[in-house]
Amino acid sequence: MADPRSRVPRTDALLAHPRIAEAERVLGRAVVKSVISAAQQRARAGEIDPADVAQEAIAALPATASSLRPVLNATGVVVHTNLGRAPLSPAALEAVVAAGGTTDLEFDLATGRRSRRGRGALDALAAAVPRAEAVHVVNNNAAALLLAALVLAPGREIVLSRGELVEIGDGFRIPELLTSAGARLREVGTTNRTALRDYAEAIGPDTGFVLKVHPSNFLITGFTSAVGVRELAGLGVPLVVDIGSGLLAPHPRLPDEPDAASALADGADLVTASGDKLLGGPQAGLLLGGAELVERLRRHPAARALRVDKLTLAALEATLIGPPSPVASALAADRGELRARAERLAARIPGAVAVDCAAAVGGGGAPGVELPSAAVSLPESRAVPLRTGRPAVVGRLERGRCLLDLRTVDPADDELLLAAVRRCSS
Numbered sequence: 001m002a003d004p005r006s007r008v009p010r011t012d013a014l015l016a017h018p019r020i021a022e023a024e025r026v027l028g029r030a031v032v033k034s035v036i037s038a039a040q041q042r043a044r045a046g047e048i049d050p051a052d053v054a055q056e057a058i059a060a061l062p063a064t065a066s067s068l069r070p071v072l073n074a075t076g077v078v079v080h081t082n083l084g085r086a087p088l089s090p091a092a093l094e095a096v097v098a099a100g101g102t103t104d105l106e107f108d109l110a111t112g113r114r115s116r117r118g119r120g121a122l123d124a125l126a127a128a129v130p131r132a133e134a135v136h137v138v139n140n141n142a143a144a145l146l147l148a149a150l151v152l153a154p155g156r157e158i159v160l161s162r163g164e165l166v167e168i169g170d171g172f173r174i175p176e177l178l179t180s181a182g183a184r185l186r187e188v189g190t191t192n193r194t195a196l197r198d199y200a201e202a203i204g205p206d207t208g209f210v211l212k213v214h215p216s217n218f219l220i221t222g223f224t225s226a227v228g229v230r231e232l233a234g235l236g237v238p239l240v241v242d243i244g245s246g247l248l249a250p251h252p253r254l255p256d257e258p259d260a261a262s263a264l265a266d267g268a269d270l271v272t273a274s275g276d277k278l279l280g281g282p283q284a285g286l287l288l289g290g291a292e293l294v295e296r297l298r299r300h301p302a303a304r305a306l307r308v309d310k311l312t313l314a315a316l317e318a319t320l321i322g323p324p325s326p327v328a329s330a331l332a333a334d335r336g337e338l339r340a341r342a343e344r345l346a347a348r349i350p351g352a353v354a355v356d357c358a359a360a361v362g363g364g365g366a367p368g369v370e371l372p373s374a375a376v377s378l379p380e381s382r383a384v385p386l387r388t389g390r391p392a393v394v395g396r397l398e399r400g401r402c403l404l405d406l407r408t409v410d411p412a413d414d415e416l417l418l419a420a421v422r423r424c425s426s
Contacts, residue, residue, distance in 0.1 A: 007050035008043045011036055019058050027065045035060050059390075072417055074395040076373055076405030078330045079245075079363025083394065085276040085283070086363075091322030092281065092315040099314035118313040124320035125286065128248050131264040134294035136287040137275070137316065138306040141244065142177055144272035144285030148240050149181035151293075151300050153208025157186040159237075161194040161227070163220060164213040168364060174213060174242075183208060193225045199235060209238035209269075214245070214258050219368045233267025238293070241268040245365030246279035246286065253331055254278075254366045260288050269293060275316055277363040280325025282315040284308055330407055331361070331371070338374040338406045345376050345406075345414060349421055353377045357398075359407040375403040378421065385424035393420045 014020055014036050015029075024032045039057040043050045063070060073083050088096070099105075108115040116122070118137065125135045138144050149158065158178055165187065167173045175185055186207070188198035199210060210232055232239050247259040257278070260271045270293055275284030285306075287297055297303060308316075319325055324332070342354035359373040378395075383402040386393040395404045409417055 005044045005050075008040050009050065009053050011040070014040075014054055014057060017054050017058075020054070020061075023058075023061045027062065031062065031065055035062075070391050072391055072393045072413060072420065073408045074375075074393055074404035074406070074417065076357065076359035076371075076375070076396060076403070076408055077362035078327055078359065078371070078408055079277050079361060079365060080408075081363055086280045087326045088282065088315055089280070089319060089322055089325045092318040092325075095314040095318035096311050099310045103310060103314075105310045105313070118308070118310075121313040121317040121320070124317045125288070128320050129260050129264070129288050131261050132271075132288035133291040134289065136294050136298050136303075137308055137313070138285040138287065138303070139308050139312075140276075140283055141242070141246075141272055141274040141285045142172070143306040144287050145174070145240075145242060146177055146181055147287070147297050147300060147302060147306060148209070148270060148272065149178050149183045150302050151296050152238055152240070153178075153181070153183040155182055155184075156208035157184045157202075157204075157206050158208055158211050159186045159188060159199055159202045160211040160213060161189045161198075162187045163189065163191050163194055163224075163226065164211075164215055166213050166215050178211075192220055192223060194227060195225065196227050196231050199227060199232060203235055203237055207237050209240050210235060211240050211242065212268075213242045215367075229263050229266040229268055233269075238269045239267065240270045240272065242272045244274060245277040245361075245363060246274040246281075247365070248273075248279060251278070251331070253371070254361070254369060256369075257366045260286070264288065270297075274363075275312075275319075278327060278331075278361070278365050279319065280327030281319035282312045284312055284316055326410060329410075333373075333407050335372040335374065341406050341411065341414060342374040342376050345418055348418060349376065349378070350425065351379060352421070355403070357403060357405060359405050371407060373405050373407040375405040376421075378402045378404065382421070382424055386420060389420050389424055391416065391420060393417060 036057045039053045042048045043053050048056055071083055073080055079085050106114055106117045122135055126132060138147060165175050186202050188194060188202045212232060229241055241263045243258040243260060243263055247257050249259050249261045260273055263271045270289035273286045275281040275286055287294060346352040346354040355375055355377045357373050357375045358370040361369055380397055380400050380402050383397060395402045
């Protein structure tokens with residue numbers, strides 16, 4: 001009998017397959033050949049029939065030339081840092097594609113001269129927060145704080161509460177960031193209680209600015225006290241407020257979450273925030289405040305190193321002026337509608353049940369806030385096959401069950417979610 005391995009299709013024959021040839025145009029030859037090689041090897045090892053090599057290769061082709069894999073976020077964490085934080089809106093994604101080509105990023109088509117970089121995104125941000133005299137955008141909120149320290153406190157003191165010496169993910173610490181800019185920290189108060197007089201007594205001729213940091217990923221409860229922005233604004237030195245999560249205006253579901261408009265109204269000289277959290281846009285650091293101060297920040301030499309690219313500017317502008325972002329939609333989702341969706345899906349999946357649950361904001365925003373939600377509950381054994389499937393589906397484990405929380409799943413993806421569950425159940 002002939003060796004079955006002799007029936008494995010040749011690489012050139014597979015590359016000529018219409019669907020594989022189209023994939024090569026999008027993904028490049030190296031990616032496609034590696035997928036073909038893996039399918040051929042499986043046939044030689046006897047894992048699949050040689051006649052199925054082409055279909056195996058087609059099924060294994062990635063959606064893009066990037067190693068990043070699309071994921072359905074069914075964790076119930078609206079802004080999930082490990083899953084890329086805020087998913088972009090369709091409008092933002094289209095803007096990114098358009099910006100990927102040649103654009104008028106710093107060019108005035110009417111005059112033929114150089115123009116202000118990213119003017120559309122900056123104008124949209126200024127319009128979203130009218131209380132800001134001027135705005136600027138850098139590559140993340142840490143960069144925004146770093147730039148503030150470089151401009152306002154090189155070799156000087158930054159006064160902040162001990163209860164706001166924040167550490168965020170991966171061991172990143174705000175104090176270390178600020179001191180790396182050449183500033184010195186002047187800690188005031190205690191971990192749980194800080195009073196206005198603590199700040200006042202620390203301020204002197206060496207003070208660069210007072211910094212108020214929203215401890216966005218933890219809560220201190222019990223015997224506590226903190227000083228508000230309005231009180232700190234009367235101390236006679238610049239006040240920088242890091243609101244963290246990127247809320248530009250008050251949100252009805254997050255009444256205790258600080259926002260840029262309120263901080264500026266209360267007297268902050270400069271507000272820093274993230275663009276890829278509650279704003280629902282791309283990773284960016286937002287700086288909003290007085291015109292003279294923002295211009296100093298913009299003209300500092302480090303601003304060039306911290307600036308954002310055209311893709312970020314395009315996505316940010318579309319997020320600000322376009323339809324509600326996926327983050328905004330997830331926060332606004334009605335619990336009754338979520339429950340109805342869960343029941344419809346569970347009825348089509350053997351062994352699944354619809355359950356009530358609690359989702360979270362995530363991304364260092366609104367710690368302790370629970371969002372009433374609903375989920376499809378599956379046996380825990382489904383978690384790994386779902387995570388490793390195509391598309392990958394990431395839920396959360398609770399009490400021996402795998403919960404697929406629908407607050408973080410776009411209703412348009414319900415059929416995709418259902419198909420993924422069925423595949424891992426067969």
